[in-house]
Amino acid sequence: MSAVSHDPSEQRSKSFSGWRLRLRAGLARFVMTTLAGLILAGIVHIVTILAVPALSLHDAGHAYRELGGEGHAEPIPAPGNARGVPALREADPNVVTAICNYDLAAGPMRVVARTGTLPLGLTLHRQGGGVLYAITDRAAIRGTLEFLVMTEAQRDERIAADEEGETSRELRIVSDTEQGLIVARVLMPLPSDRADAEALATGVACGLAN
Numbered sequence: 001m002s003a004v005s006h007d008p009s010e011q012r013s014k015s016f017s018g019w020r021l022r023l024r025a026g027l028a029r030f031v032m033t034t035l036a037g038l039i040l041a042g043i044v045h046i047v048t049i050l051a052v053p054a055l056s057l058h059d060a061g062h063a064y065r066e067l068g069g070e071g072h073a074e075p076i077p078a079p080g081n082a083r084g085v086p087a088l089r090e091a092d093p094n095v096v097t098a099i100c101n102y103d104l105a106a107g108p109m110r111v112v113a114r115t116g117t118l119p120l121g122l123t124l125h126r127q128g129g130g131v132l133y134a135i136t137d138r139a140a141i142r143g144t145l146e147f148l149v150m151t152e153a154q155r156d157e158r159i160a161a162d163e164e165g166e167t168s169r170e171l172r173i174v175s176d177t178e179q180g181l182i183v184a185r186v187l188m189p190l191p192s193d194r195a196d197a198e199a200l201a202t203g204v205a206c207g208l209a210n
Contacts, residue, residue: 073098073204096197100182100206108150110209115140119187127177147171
């Protein structure tokens with residue numbers, strides 16, 4: 001019949017060995033989890049970089065750059081239109097939206113909007129995404145919203161051309177991209193207001209400034 005050892009030092013040694021094994025196993029799991037996370041992050045980073053050129057061609061600036069090139073805002077066509085212009089995502093049925101695109105390579109653009117009885121708002125969106133400026137009909141002067149969109153260099157040239165000692169009263173918006181969109185939105189409280197809302201939105205003029 002074998003005797004069971006009750007040596008305290010032997011028990012402490014076994015306990016320490018077990019604790020060391022558990023620590024080693026936990027450390028190994030931590031290292032493996034960290035490595036897996038780093039590898040996954042690296043894969044996501046590489047895929048994102050490779051996808052940037054494709055994603056940049058699907059922003060609003062590219063999707064709607066064919067609209068509003070005739071000197072006035074143009075409504076976004078209905079889904080399935082022949083031009084292949086995408087419909088607005090989660091579009092508000094109580095809002096009429098029209099778009100002017102701008103290209104400042106040829107010079108600053110002047111935007112003029114006549115206000116009416118329906119609420120009107122204008123927003124400027126840079127190429128690639130992001131809102132540059134927003135204004136509503138509450139800022140209208142004698143029923144008109146008017147401003148210029150230009151690059152920083154064009155703004156400096158215009159300031160240099162101003163009459164000495166005189167401050168220009170025209171509103172000048174600096175765009176950090178040469179291309180972008182001017183989006184007009186008109187709220188129509190009632191379905192019967194649609195015709196008036198569309199006339200107000202598409203009445204926004206956008207052409208080269210003098």
